[in-house]
Amino acid sequence: MTVRYVLDGSQVRTLEDFWRVAGESIGCGGYVGRNLDAFADCLRGGFGTPDDGDLVIEWRDQEVSRERLGHPETARQLKMRLAHCHPTNKARMAARLAA
Structure with a gap:
């Protein structure tokens, strides 16, 4: 069985918007976390998405x-x-920002 979710990219202005829109669209109880690991867990199933x-x-x-x-x-x-x-971690984060 295929389940299709629609994510409205026009509502995404910031990364915070992405997490909100993805949660509203994809499921997982309206929340997909705020990082890629949590998002991957949601997509794997069992958190509101099909197993x-x-x-x-x-x-x-x-x-x-x-x-x-x-x-x-x-x-x-x-x-x-x-x-x-x-x-x-300040020096490492500053270096990432400078890059």
């Missing part, structure tokens, strides 16, 4: 969200992490 069968995600307006999730959003995310990371 068996195929899962298809139709990402509409993906070019819009691809543009919005580009370099500026990545830099914004790294700045937020730099501001809140453990002092021993």
Whole structure:
């Protein structure tokens, strides 16, 4: 059995928006976590998504969200992490941001 979920990429402006839209669209009780490991767990099944069968995600307006999730959003995310990371990770996060 194939289950199809539709993700509206026009609603994705930030990474936080992506996690919200994915949770609303895909299921997992309306939440898919806020990192790729949690997202992968959700897609594997058993967290509101089907345990068996195929899962298809139709990402509409993906070019819009691809543009919005580009370099500026990545830099914004790294700045937020730099501001809140453990002092021993500051140099590594600053280097990632500079790159």
